[in-house]
Amino acid sequence: MDLSVIILGTNAALPTKDTITSAQLIQTNHNLYLIDCGEGTQIKMQQHAIKKNKIRAVFISHLHGDHIFGLPGLLTSFLYSQRKEPLQIFGPPGIKAYIETVLSLSASYILYDLMIYEITDVDTFRYEDELITVSAIPLQHRIQTIGYIFREKTRFNILPEVIDKYNLTYEEIKALKRGESIRMDSIPVHPDNNTTVLHPVRSYAYCSDTIYDESLPQRLAGVNTLYHESTYLHALKKQADERMHSTSHDAALTAKNAGVDKLILGHFSTRYSDLNPLLEEARSVFNNVILAREGLEIAI
Template sequence: MKLHILGCTAATPRTLANPTAQVLETKRHMFLIDCGEGTQVQLRRQKLRFARINHIFISHLHGDHFFGLIGLISTFMLLGRTEDLHIFGPKGIKEIILLQLKLGNSYTAYKLYFHELESKETEVLFEDDRIKISTIPLAHRIYTNGFLFQEKETEYKLNIPVLEDLKIPVVYYPKLKQGGDIVVDDLIYRNADLTFGPLPQKSYAFCSDTKYYEAIVPIIANCTALYHESTFLEKDAALAAKTGHSTAKEAAKIAQLANAKQLILGHFSSRYNNTDWFKQEAITIFPAVTIAYDGLTIEF
């Protein structure tokens, strides 16, 4: 998994910071998570291929999380896109986008599929043989979801030098890749002696926007990386509670309770001119903290 931060500021664009948007890249997919203003410019700056984006996940219908969507959809059309595009987001997103396309007389030549969300329980949105994507119900001023991206168990990696030494026929390789033992000429070969075992399953939890909400902890437990909004510092905790946001310390507490391996902080209020302050507060509770910034790439 490789995460590209396209934008991580709260509410409005700034000179050197864009509203929320991320790309999670896997071997087979490129998922766009939220789509604030400037997203397609950031995609170009980071040299990410537009054509690989077939699934877009919108957390909620506050503008700083989806105002870039209609522009991206239109650019796809101008680039001659033919692949289907799937958009997952709260109920109402289909009406918003189709009204803009209708009034602009600019319907797409490719198929748009809207998957509108209403459930307040976690649900699976997408699944194939490599990855599962589920919602993380959050607690904000309006209906909001985060998203959990979970790798499925990968194939076992073959120890080719050992296999060749033992002259194991390649016909047995598929069974070994699935973790099975094999019998060759009445001799039993244990899988552990012929493979390196599967790589650890990775998972990424995206949580923005939300107040401090411990109900998400069982859903995101043991995640490889957690992105959690930290709009405010602790001195403004009352404002965070009033607006349905979190402080850096609250985000760190969620990471600690969930036993996350890494915490990525973002969605910073423009009232602060130094994002290092967020890290300084968070590491008093959780040590593995990364501060998001536009252009940051993290490989898990």
């Protein structure tokens, strides 16, 4: 399965001429999942030829404007792209009132099933479809903020000799790949060491916005790719703490302590016209760091 993240917005607080506030997409073979929806998200989708009707669910981290001001526009634009598929939106309490109020006051038409779910218990939240699961983690910011962990479902690659031996059909191969047992001439065939190779599960964590949190790495156990906010350089650590944001150093320390493979930095203060110092600061703590940029697609 293809699994990647497409970055749409990388700024904290404000859009600029070329860059917008937080938004990104998780992309699998057939689906897109939107995480946060800052102002200008639709424009970035058009610039990067994203088919927005493929968005299956939206995950909102918190209700600050730089994460949700693009959402009403996106939801109403689906009218013009003939969206018929239902759309699920997940976010903290208040997300339902926000969307319903804007849609109601602007007399907007929504001609698809829009289901808005408020996450009241972060620890037990779970989204699941045929390809991925999503769980939630608490982040520490000025208002309630939720991080999300996307995991592909466990799947098995079938050994070629097994396909030949049992003359497996396409449907039987798919069932074994999902981890189901099948029956061939009354002989059960199980997904085990003799028939399949377990594919390692890839996962992606989205952590924006948050103050440095020592307890965060343990919640990120098993995560491969971590996106972590990096609003400031460490020279502004005091300001970062006061506004409950992180520095590049903080983000890298979290990545190192969590044992992830790859760190993506984002949510940059617009005071930094050159982002390389943020990258270098993070790399002094953790090796594998990438700067989020609008339009960048990164394999998970």
